[in-house]
Amino acid sequence: MINRELNYQLDRVDKRLRMYRFWSGLGIVLISTAVLTGLIYAYQRGTGNPIEGGLQLTLGVAFLGSIFVIAASFFTRREQHRLAQKIEARYPQLDSVLVTALDQQPDKSTGHWGYLQQSVVDKAVHHALVHDWRSLVSSKQMGFARFSAVAGIVFLIIGTLGLNSLPANRIPEKAMPERSFDDVEIGNPEYDVTIEPGDTEVEQGTSLLVLARFDDRLPPEATLVYTTEDGLEHAVSMSRSLDDPLFGGRIESVESRLKYRVEIGTQRSSDFQVDVFTYPLLLQTDARLLFPEYTNQEEKLVQDVRRVSAVEGTKLTLMCRVNKALATAQFLEVSEEQKEKISLSPSDSDSSIYETTFFIDRSRELELHLTDEDGRTNRHPPKFRITMIENLPPDIKLIKPTRDIEVSPIEEVEMAASAWDDFGLQQVGLSYSIPGRIEKEISLGDTFPAKERIEVEHLLAFEDLDAEPDELLTWYFWAEDIGPDGEVRRVSSDLFFAEVRPFEEIFRQGQQPEESSQQQQQQSGQNAQQAEELAELQKQIINATWKVIRRETRNEPTVQFEADMQLIVESQQSALTQVQELEQNLEDAESLAHVERVKQEMLKAIQSLETAAKESSISQLQPALGHEQAAYQALLRLRAREHEVVQSSQSQQSGQSQQSQNSRSQLQLNQLQLREDENRYAQQEQAQTEQEQQASEDRQVLNRLKELSERQGDLNEQIKEVQAALEEAKTEEERAEAERQLKRLREEQEELLHDTEELQERMDQPQNQERMAEAQQQLDEARENIRQSAESLQQEMLSQAANQGTRAQRGLDDLKEEFQKRTAGEFEEELQDIQQQAQKLVEEENKLAEKLEKLRSGEDPASNSLRDSGEKQASEQQLAEQKERLKNLLEKMRETIEQAEESQPLLAEELYETIRDTRKADPEKALEATDLSLQRGLIDYAIEQESLARESMQGLAEGIEKAAEKVLGDEVESLRRALSELEQLNEDLEGELARAAERDFDPQDGRNTSGDNRSGDEREMSNAEGTSSEGQAPTKEQQNEQDSSTQQPGQQGKPSDQSGKPGGSEADPESQQPGQTPGQQQTPGQSNSPGQSGQPQQYQPSGEQQSSPGNSQSGGDSKAMNFEPGGIQQFLNNGGGAPSSPFSGDNFVEWSDRLRDVEEIVDDPDLQAEAARIRDEAREIRKEILNTSAPPQWDLIKQKIAKPLTELQNRVAEELLKRTAEDAQVPIDKDPVPTEYEAEVRRYYQRLGSGE
Structure with missing residues (x-):
């Protein structure tokens, strides 16, 4: 059954071709008859011998020829495939789309087309609408055909009149002698013919072309006759060449030995023998893995494999099943460094299996080269990848303590x-x-x-x-x-x-020393500082030595050993030199004794290190480490027992703080509040390289799992279609076509199997083993199901193949969901950091507000701090710190948005909305105004500006908290976001359509020149649904009335309070009319309340108005999402917002990317497929607009894009309602109302609800 639209397009082309055949055929017949009439006229006029019935002959030929042309043009059956082939030849860009569309048949059980079928048909129809297939016959050709017919009629009339004007019996008839043919001999002439290729051999399954060459004369026809091994004889009519004196015939597929000959009438050529051969071919490779004993793993057999990953030392046996006996079989390593050849030998148990065994000691890429006994080699050597997994050393992570x-x-x-x-x-x-x-x-x-x-x-x-x-x-x-x-x-x-450390250390704030004693204190401080620096240097030397000890675990040192030891020796010698310089400044006997001990231990350490470097002896490192530690302990004894802290300059204090920032002493020092301490706020950034790498790996695995799952799902559907085609095949041609499709599916399933092995190899990498151990086992099970599905396809067990493919897809989907949650978890730490920064920002802002209030009231209570009164300067300093905090927080949020766009769109969207709202409030400007007012003494104005900044910061913190709730993003939230995106996409498209309609509107007669394609019922229903002209909003009374009609049980009596504000009453699904789509029941101003439980949540964002298709909204609280990668970047760089024009403007890429986001957000395969189909249609239309530079065909856009997009929005809303309304009575798996009846059904239910 052919699609009606496609059938209509083909009918138009067929009519065009039939008219062309009629006029051209009629012209040929009439012109030929006119020529015949002219020849008869010339003959009679030249010889004087009249031809009896000449006039009747010409008219009869003209009449019969015309009847034949009419019958051939209008009464013959249409050959759809031939017609499609002509169109394909005229438009090569169709790329067999039309031929494929004609072969499609709807599902017998449902009567509906499959998605892929509908996509192919729609693409063919779209091409017909754009290119007008009737141009297959150009206007010039049609005009010439008509002209030839008219010319033929004119010439025939002239010839008939001329022939009729000749006098009858102008010359007397001459006596004709009686002729006899008794003396003519009719023989059977022999043709001199050469048959090619004679006796030959061909590859099994290929075709054979037979040529019959003639030297002089050509027979009228020739027949190729061949006999197969089973004794059946087949005849093939040979075709005559137009250029050479030969006939050709083809045997389509030679599966076994056969004999053939050529018959020319009664003449027969000799019989020729055709032998078949096959190239060496790998059918399947299995791998047997015998793991090392320390792994405690059992022997493992992996079937049909091209990639093998195993730990080093594993004994690998590759068993290759081939199609014939071989002379040689060997693996050749594909590498620049290695050119090893690994020979395979026949198996003792099966002669068709060739195997080899070797130990995995490195990763390799191998090619399998096969040579049979006749010297033929496999044309496409398969490639194998052997990946060696290192036996990793134990991984140790400290939990506590994690520092010195x-x-x-x-x-x-x-x-x-x-x-x-x-x-x-x-x-x-x-x-x-x-x-x-x-x-x-x-x-x-x-x-x-x-x-x-x-x-x-x-x-x-x-x-x-x-x-x-x-x-x-x-x-x-x-x-x-x-x-x-x-x-x-x-x-x-x-x-x-x-x-x-000692039991107690005394810290106090000292007074600035007198001029006379300052030099002595400075000298003492320098000695203490130098001792601290030496201790820090010695600690680094110890760590470097320990690093070398940890690395050198083998008997022989590494290549870096000598250079590293030389560096450590030089560092220890430098430390010794500094100790000697320090010794010259010391006078205390106890300190000198400690320095002497340091020198001795350093000398011993240098001696051991030099010995280790000279002899490449790893064993000398442990004694060296002991001496280094002893030297460090002696340096610790030089520390002063009492610390006198005097801050003479900021640089001195900064240096001392840096030297002891990780010590407990610094924690006590920080408890002292010194007047000159500056910038107590310091944000520490920790390296996230390892986490970023893990997150990147998780995203890569997730993307591959999505792709594999989608491909397996497509294959499952195609397997079912091929199975149905094989069951319904009635002719050999139909069965052969189904067999070709089945072969293609087998190849795609095997390719999917090999891609799964590639993902296995990635998950088995050392950096992924610990995190993906469980997931790897699940992938192994999915891979086995994929292999079994491929094997079932090979055996043509399609039902079993479909079932195994379904299990494989289910396993891949489970893995995909697991990795989606895992990629969500990567942002938990970042969100916690952002939350802490936001809380710190709000807390400090509240403290700042209290200080400003104190300044205004004149209060300055006594403080236990060491600092003097200076609240105003402190407030100014705190304002500067707040601006820096806010700047860092927004930058951190921006980076998180960019990282989360792909894997966590819900999180990215929420953070994006929060940043946008914060930028609108502009707290930075308010803080600057507060600072400036404070400097000028305008306390009241400073407090006013600070309150604005504090309010926006609180909103920022609340937005971050809301984003944190969506970091995992469940399915309901995904549907909500998809619905919101679809609403905005529809609004953009409908707005563009409305602007196009306004441009085409004719103000003189009040008509729309582009035409309103909606039916009267649809326009009536648009009015009945309460949609008004653009820019109009419902009245307050209408709002309250509708709110009260849709109020939830248990919430009566408060309709006015809940209308028009967030957190108001939601529309009850049960109060929705059956003909209404779920997205049409909320009045402007209503939104869901997150805190409600037991009630279905509204599935549009809070504060957004629901726009019905065809009516764009203005005003209100609706927010254009504009959420896409380019949009975020543009907004953060102060980008603007103009009306979106996907098809007539420059916003198509952004619009298409947002539709792609919808495709990725939803989990339902049908919804994903529909979103992908709409996006593909939109891309084709956009491409056509750019190629032809023609204005958009708005009717086509309405039919192909706007209407399906609205239906997709309704389906998403319906799916969301199923998930959220537990007790609501909603249609489950209900067939949608046909498009042509939507208006009538909607009007019926509205009348039913109103009681009319």
Whole structure:
């Protein structure tokens, strides 16, 4: 059954062709008859011999020829495929779309077209509307045909009149001798013919072209006759060449040996033999994996594989099933560095299987080259990828403490860490030491499972260690696993320091020293500062040595070992030189003793380091580390026991603060409120490289899962269609076409299988193993279902293939949802940071407001702080800090929006709306005005401006809180956002259509020149629904009346209070009329209340008005979303907003991207497919507009874009209502009302509801 619109277009072309055939055929017949008449006239006039019945002959030929032309032109059956082929030849850009559309058949059970079928048909119809297929016969050709017919009639009339004017029997008839044909012999002439290619061989399944060449004469016809192995004889009529003296015939598919000959009448050629051969071909490759013993994994068989990922040391056996016996089979490595050849040998159990075994010691790319016994090679060598997964060392992460600490001699420190290993941990422990006294190793557990992160902890009591002040304890966690060599491998964490401090340290604010004693204090301070710097340098040397120790885990040092050791030696020598300089400035005997100990330990460390570098000895590093730690502990004893803090300059204080910013001393120093302390607000930015990489990997996996799921879903639908086609096939041609489609599906399913293997390989990378271990198992199951589906297709078990494909798609969908949640989680930390910044911003603003109130009231209560009265200067300083905080917060939000656009559009949208509202309020300007007013003493005006800034900051914080609620984004929220986007898309499109209608309106007669395509019923219903002229709004009485009619149970008596404000009553789904779409029941000003429970939530954003199709809104609280990547960037850079014109303006890309967002937001495949179809249609129309530079065809846009987009909006609204209205009676899986009856059905239900 052909689509009506497509059938109509083909009928137009067919009529055009029939008229052309009629006129051209009539012209040929009449002109030919006129020529015949002229020849008869010339013969009779020249010879004088009249031809009996000549006139009747010409007229009879003309009459019969005309009857034949009429019958052939108007009474023959239309050949649709031939007609389609002509159109395809005329318009190559159709690319077989029309032929494919003609082959489609609706589903027998439903009578409806499938989405892909409808898409192909719509594309063909669209092309017909744009290009007018009737131009297949140009006007010039049609005119020439008509002219030839008229000319033929004129010439025939002239010839008939001339022939009729000749006198009968002008010359006497001559006696004609009686002729006899008895002496003529009729023989059977032999043709001299050469048959090509004679005896030959062809590849199995290909065609064979047979040529019969003639030397002189050509017979009228020739026949190719061939006999297959089963004895059946087939005859093929050979075609004559127009250029050469030969006939040609083709055998379409040679599947087995056969004999053929050429017959010319009764003459027969010799029989020729055709043998078949096949090229070597890989049918399937299976991989058997025997893992190393330490992995505790069982032997694994992976079928039909092209990519293999396994841990290093795995024994891999590749078993290749081929189609024939081979002379050689080998893998060739595709690499610049390696050119290894791996030979395969026949299997003992099956001669069609060739296998090879090798250990995986590196990643490789291999090509399989096959050669048969006749020397033929496989034409397309398949490629294989072997990926070696490293046996990763254990991963240790510290939980607490995560930095160097200071402890008292009686303090107890809780130490905890987590560890993970890809094949299981053997032991986890803690090691700590105090140089010269204690060195201890503690085991915290052994034999842990693979790919599970475990946590261990230990309570370290310094009192039990007899720790003394100024001692140093170094500690680190370690974990052991089995390395690739089968031996135990130990990995250590970073080395951390615990410095034992005295029980108390005194901090006080000192007075500025007198001129006489300042120099002495400065000298003392310089010695203390130099000792601190030396201690910090020595700590870096210790860390560098420890880093080398952790890296050098093998017997032989790495290539960087020598250079790194040289650097450490130079650093230690530099530290020793500085110690010697410090020694010259010291006079105290105890300090000199400590320095002497430092020098001795440094010299010993240098000696051990030089030995390690010279002999490339890793074992010398541990003694060197011990001496370095002892030197560091001696440096700690140089610290002063009492700290006198004098802030003489900002630079000095800044330097001291930086040196001890991580120490407990600094925490106590920060408790002192010094007058000159500046900028207490400092935002620390931590590196997020690892998290960003993980988020990027998750997004990449998510995108591939989406693609694989969609492709598997499309294949499942096509499998069902091919299955139906095979069951309904009645002719060999139909079955052959279905078989071709089935072969294509097998190839696509195998390609999908290999793409799944590529995703498996990505998930098995070391950086993804820990996070994606469970997901990888799920993907393995989905991959197995895909393989089984491909195998079932190979065996033509289509029902089983469809079922297995459905299970595979379901598994991929589950994985996709899991990764969607995972990508959502990546923004949790960023949102928490943003929330904390926003809360800090609001808190500081409230404090600022209190200070300004104190300034106005003259109150300045006494403070326990050390600072003097200076509230005004402090307020000015706080204003500057607030502006900096606000700037940083908005910039952080902007970065989050850009990162979240793809994976978390709901979050990005909410943050975008929050930034937009904040920019409108412009708190930065209010803060600047507050600062300026405060400087000029205008306290009242400063308080007024500050209140505006505080209000906008509170709104900013509330918007961030609202965005945090949507970070995971459930399905209902996705539908709400999709509906909101569709409403805005429809509004943009309807606004453009309305502006186009206004431009085409004729003011003289009041008619719209472009035509109002709506039916009278639709216009009537538009008025009945209460839609008014553009810019008009319902009256207040109408609003209240409608609010009360749609009020929820339990909310009576307050319709006026709830109308027109957020949080008001929602429209009850049960009060909606059956003919009404879900998006049409809310009056302007109504919105859902987030706090309502037990009631269906409205599915349009709060504060937005619902616009009906065809009527764009103005005013009110409606907000143009304009939410797309370019739109966000444009807005943040102070972009503007003009009316959107997707087709006649420059907004098509933005409009199309927003429709693409809808396609990605919704989860329903049907809704996604419909959104994709509308977007494709819009793109084609837009392309046509740009190519032809013609104005848009608004009628076509209404039919192909506006109307389907409105229907899609209604479907999304209906789906949302199903999800949100638990108790509402809504139609489930209801067939939609046919388009042509929508107006009547809507009017019927409105009358039914009104009681008419």
